[in-house]
Amino acid sequence: MRILSGIQPSGKLHIGNYFGMMQPALELQQQGEAFLFIANYHALTTVNNGDVLRQAAFDVALDFLACGLDPQKTVFFRQSDVPEITELTWLLSVVTPMGLLERCHSYKDKLAKGIASSHALFSYPVLMAADILAVQSNVVPVGRDQKQHVEVTRDIAIKFNNQYGEIFTIPEPSIRDTVAVVPGIDGQKMSKSYNNHIELFGSEKETRARIMRIVTDSTALEEPKDPSECSIMALFRLVAPPDAVKEMEASYRAGGYGYGTAKKALFEMVWEYFMPFRQKRAELASDPAAVEEILQRGAKRARAEAAATLEKAKRAMGLL
Numbered sequence: 376m377r378i379l380s381g382i383q384p385s386g387k388l389h390i391g392n393y394f395g396m397m398q399p400a401l402e403l404q405q406q407g408e409a410f411l412f413i414a415n416y417h418a419l420t421t422v423n424n425g426d427v428l429r430q431a432a433f434d435v436a437l438d439f440l441a442c443g444l445d446p447q448k449t450v451f452f453r454q455s456d457v458p459e460i461t462e463l464t465w466l467l468s469v470v471t472p473m474g475l476l477e478r479c480h481s482y483k484d485k486l487a488k489g490i491a492s493s494h495a496l497f498s499y500p501v502l503m504a505a506d507i508l509a510v511q512s513n514v515v516p517v518g519r520d521q522k523q524h525v526e527v528t529r530d531i532a533i534k535f536n537n538q539y540g541e542i543f544t545i546p547e548p549s550i551r552d553t554v555a556v557v558p559g560i561d562g563q564k565m566s567k568s569y570n571n572h573i574e575l576f577g578s579e580k581e582t583r584a585r586i587m588r589i590v591t592d593s594t595a596l597e598e599p600k601d602p603s604e605c606s607i608m609a610l611f612r613l614v615a616p617p618d619a620v621k622e623m624e625a626s627y628r629a630g631g632y633g634y635g636t637a638k639k640a641l642f643e644m645v646w647e648y649f650m651p652f653r654q655k656r657a658e659l660a661s662d663p664a665a666v667e668e669i670l671q672r673g674a675k676r677a678r679a680e681a682a683a684t685l686e687k688a689k690r691a692m693g694l695l
Contacts (some may be wrong), residue, residue: 376407378549379512381414381454384431385421388438389572389647391565394613397442399516402671404448410510410677411444413453413670416461417503419642420485436666438575441656448683452673454506458506464505466688470534471501474528504528508613509681511544522548539691542684557613558606560589573610576653579646586642587635596633608638614641614648 377526380400388397403409415432422428432453452689454460476482486492495502507515507528515525525548532541534541557563559571568574573585589607594600602608602624612620625631659666689695 376513377410377511377544378403378514378516379410379412379507379546380512380516381412381417381506382435383414383418383421384428384435385418386431387569387577388435388575389565390573390575390613391559391572393442393575394557395518397439401439401443403516404445407514408640410512411448411451412457412506412677413450414506416454416641417499420493420499421490421643429478432661433666436670437656437659440666441576441652442660442677443652446669446673447579448509450673451669452677453670456670456674457677457681459678459685460505460509461502463509463681463685463688464502466685466692467504467508467531467535468498469692470503470505470538471531471536475530476500476613479527480523500524500527501531504531507546508532508543509684510677511680511684512546513544514549515546516549522550535688537587539688542687542691558609560585561604562590562606567618568586573645575649576656582646583642586636586645589634589638589641593635597631599630600632600634601629605637607634607641611637611641611644615644619644 380396380403382392382396382400400409400411402413413432413435415428418428418431422431436451436453439451440446474495481499482497485496490496503524504527507525508531515528517525525546529545532545536543536545559565559569560573561569561571563569563571573582577585589610591605593605605627608623608627611623615623623637627637686695
């Protein structure tokens with residue numbers, strides 16, 4: 376089983392990214408033949424500074440490797456290092472109905488968030504389809520809100536196959552219903568867009584400051600509190616061992632336990648949880664050439680798969 380996943384290098388990764396996407400992606404290494412790519416072509420729709428994008432892509436590579444990605448088990452690469460993907464995008468666009476793209480909610484959602492309208496933003500699903508189909512992925516893990524992306528890919532692949540022959544594997548979405556919804560410091564879903572995030576590898580001072588800004592209700596210190604309705608507790612459950620979680624929940628219910636104390640305990644647990652990853656990241660950052668070599672090895676493997684797919688598609692369309 377071949378599994379594909381990708382992440383945009385659109386900014387510093389945060390705790391929500393780790394528990395929502397990174398951790399599940401890393402688990403794929405044990406489930407099948409995993410392909411993981413840094414979607415820097417996709418990021419061009421929102422990042423318009425070359426130096427910023429270049430550094431962000433490298434930072435994502437550091438973050439994943441630090442958090443446990445094994446390049447012996449996962450084909451790890453930058454999207455832009457596999458040019459076959461963009462060539463395949465054009466071939467797929469030939470069979471992609473305009474109506475299919477017009478129905479994609481992601482385009483409308485991004486416009487609503489203030490992202491400038493462009494052809495790239497509108498045709499984004501075709502490039503995503505090329506990402507998936509180029510390496511003949513069987514499974515694409517996505518959240519329920521992203522299921523439409525895989526459905527569009529399936530529609531494009533089926534239409535292409537019907538017209539030119541069985542070229543592409545039809546992928547299946549793997550819905551990650553169990554993925555944690557990580558609250559930000561304001562109680563909404565953690566997101567860079569809302570500026571409510573806690574950086575994965577932020578400084579100690581900044582991490583502490585962000586955690587101490589978590590919004591809470593007005594329940595007095597001496598009163599009992601509901602641990603099921605608190606962002607501090609929700610974050611604590613992600614990083615703390617079960618015994619520590621039970622102890623804090625009991626303190627909430629007993630009363631006499633303030634949110635300030637809970638925030639301090641959360642910071643200590645967050646800092647400890649990510650400490651091994653932080654140390655590994657520092658080691659990797661000291662040898663950027665080694666990181667680049669990992670990405671190039673991954674790109675070489677991905678290009679071999681994508682080139683074979685592209686050749687079949689071009690031959691079927693009369694281009695060879």
